[in-house]
């Protein structure tokens with residue numbers, strides 16, 4: 460077998476390799492719709508510089524490497540997405556792609572590689588260990604079965620939360636936050652890496668402001684995605700915020716993304732309240748929704764407790780690896 464790595468020659472091949480690999484790793488997560496997947500190439504999030512490579516076995520493209528070099532913060536990191544089609548593993552291609560990642564990290568003066576693997580298959584973990592990467596953080600993917608929600612329980616959780624949240628008002632919107640809220644939402648989003656557990660990963664808070672948040676949302680829309688967002692406001696300022704994102708033409712599946720409460724406003728059940736309100740908001744907009752998935756650090760006991768109370772159940776665990784170069 461001749462192993463080689465070369466520059467990207469076809470975006471369609473990336474979809475083919477990534478969708479088959481994802482289905483093998485996590486068959487219960489619907490993969491991105493092809494036309495939306497292909498939009499990422501021309502619509503990256505702000506501050507992301509991406510390099511892409513194909514891996515070949517005897518001239519056939521069966522592996523893919525994506526390297527993300529953050530440009531606005533986390534300047535010592537490289538995000539690594541590395542995959543080989545299931546039928547072509549253990550022939551040295553993963554290692555050849557990894558060697559390119561190390562070489563490109565040096566060219567960009569980066570000190571750490573970070574990437575993740577799911578626990579359902581041993582391949583990713585054993586590969587990461589074989590290159591000397593260390594587990595930095597364990598994430599749990601939890602799923603909410605929207606077809607089997609306990610409506611009475613949700614109503615009860617909501618009214619309990621409201622009792623603790625006097626003086627706060629809720630507002631929901633789609634996409635870019637309204638002008639009067641966007642600075643406050645950007646502040647909350649910027650806190651995320653400081654507030655949520657990051658384990659042993661070397662990672663710094665994102666430098667977030669209204670412009671970056673707006674551009675991120677515009678790039679998401681250009682990729683065919685719609686985000687449903689809810690904030691809790693105090694004196695007109697958002698102090699808690701959550702959002703769910705789904706592909707516009709994917710009716711049955713969505714992702715629960717960030718939920719964050721300003722430290723000065725914790726203890727008022729605002730995390731629970733914005734999540735329950737936003738769930739109702741997304742269900743009204745997507746009546747055929749069946750499942751919502753979310754990732755939380757295994758050590759994030761508060762968020763996991765809120766999710767569990769709402770009906771989320773653990774689906775699998777992911778390790779976020781770090782290799783110090």
Ligand SMILES: CC(C)(COP(=O)(O)OP(=O)(O)OC[C@H]1O[C@@H](n2cnc3c(N)ncnc32)[C@H](O)[C@@H]1OP(=O)(O)O)[C@@H](O)C(=O)NCCC(=O)NCCS
Pocket residue numbers: 480484540541542543544547548549550551552553554555574575576577581582583584585586587589780
């Ligand atoms: C991780 C992945 C890219 C490895 O691709 P690959 O082409 O099989 O990798 P290689 O053949 O170069 O394997 C390199 C070493 O990893 C280790 N390894 C990989 N899979 C293994 C397995 N199933 N059992 C034992 N060791 C394994 C071995 O040490 C192997 O060397 P060896 O074959 O000489 O013993 C592939 O399994 C994959 O696509 N997994 C899903 C995506 C993923 O998890 N990527 C992120 C990893 S952090």
